[in-house]
Amino acid sequence: MSRIAFVNGRYVRHAEAAIHIEDRGYQFADGVYEVCEIWHGHLVDERRHLDRLERSLNELSIRMPMGRAALSQVLHEVVRRNKVRDGLVYMQVTRGVSRRDHVFPPATVQPALVVTARSSQPAAAAALAEKGVSVISVPENRWERVDIKTVGLLPNVLAKQKAKEAGAKEAWFVDRDGLVTEGGSTNAWIVTKDNCLVTRPAVSGILKGITRQVVLDMIERNGLTFEERAFSLEEAKQAKEAFMTAATTVVMPVVRIDGQSVGNGHPGELTRELRRMFHATAEVSAV
Ligand code: PLP
Numbered sequence: 001m002s003r004i005a006f007v008n009g010r011y012v013r014h015a016e017a018a019i020h021i022e023d024r025g026y027q028f029a030d031g032v033y034e035v036c037e038i039w040h041g042h043l044v045d046e047r048r049h050l051d052r053l054e055r056s057l058n059e060l061s062i063r064m065p066m067g068r069a070a071l072s073q074v075l076h077e078v079v080r081r082n083k084v085r086d087g088l089v090y091m092q093v094t095r096g097v098s099r100r101d102h103v104f105p106p107a108t109v110q111p112a113l114v115v116t117a118r119s120s121q122p123a124a125a126a127a128l129a130e131k132g133v134s135v136i137s138v139p140e141n142r143w144e145r146v147d148i149k150t151v152g153l154l155p156n157v158l159a160k161q162k163a164k165e166a167g168a169k170e171a172w173f174v175d176r177d178g179l180v181t182e183g184g185s186t187n188a189w190i191v192t193k194d195n196c197l198v199t200r201p202a203v204s205g206i207l208k209g210i211t212r213q214v215v216l217d218m219i220e221r222n223g224l225t226f227e228e229r230a231f232s233l234e235e236a237k238q239a240k241e242a243f244m245t246a247a248t249t250v251v252m253p254v255v256r257i258d259g260q261s262v263g264n265g266h267p268g269e270l271t272r273e274l275r276r277m278f279h280a281t282a283e284v285s286a287v
Helices: 024-028 046-059 068-081 122-131 154-165 210-221 233-238 269-281
Strands: 004-007 010-013 031-039 042-044 087-094 112-119 133-139 170-174 180-183 187-191 197-199 226-228 241-246 250-257 284-286
Touching: 004 068, 010 068, 024 087, 031 046, 042 068, 046 068, 046 087, 046 210, 068 087, 068 112, 122 250, 133 154, 133 241, 154 170, 170 233, 187 210, 187 233, 197 210, 210 226, 210 241, 210 250, 210 269, 233 250, 241 269, 250 269
Parallel strands: 133 170, 133 250, 197 226
Antiparallel strands: 004 010, 004 112, 031 042, 031 087, 042 284, 087 112, 170 180, 180 187, 187 197, 187 241, 241 250
């Protein structure tokens, strides 16, 4: 089956889908994106992802490429046309195509929209979660506006490549005070020895993850102990459990940090429970 992408108003074969060489996303990383999980034929947390997309666009003074209801239809249609039951749908909006010039193009230039979808292998993800993953630490070197989900991801790319070369799945950025901000494409969490869940407040240094928010909802509903505060790399290494969250990984146990085992070196009980409960708490809509 050939894959289908949505590119600026048309459904086209993925292999032939193309954008203009003067798309500002291509030239300046002048654009934003979102990734939603597709789980058992359902879009996960679409409402919150679209809220965040609108916020990111707003922060950069880029218009929505189409109304929200129409965009939702496109997302669902791309998932349907690609027959994805478990996987991801990706949407990207850039400031559009215009002669190369740093300043914004005229208001008549339309934002550009690309939507793609692809299948994942739930069994492989489940097997990974059974074992847990390793992370390495890297110095924080990103700009201050990481709260905006821009396509400018070069530091994240370099950090995740470094992790891969070290045999790890993720890199955790550590700021000048020795505090963990977040992963290259995930939010970071620990569980303290007295079972308190800790994650950095979404005030500075992190993207306000949608999966993170669902975990916060689970914590509240289940009366779990929780603290929204920054934690150091050292505290993470001494923690009882650690995990990361993202639409791409859901709740993924972290069992090693910089080669040092977290807890007993196996996925923690609380982490496993949060992963099990996740889709009962997230908002899902049938494709
Ligand atoms: N932090 C960064 C830097 C990310 O790129 C992502 C997801 O792509 C996340 C956190 C997790 O966000 P979400 O749970 O909304 O997928």
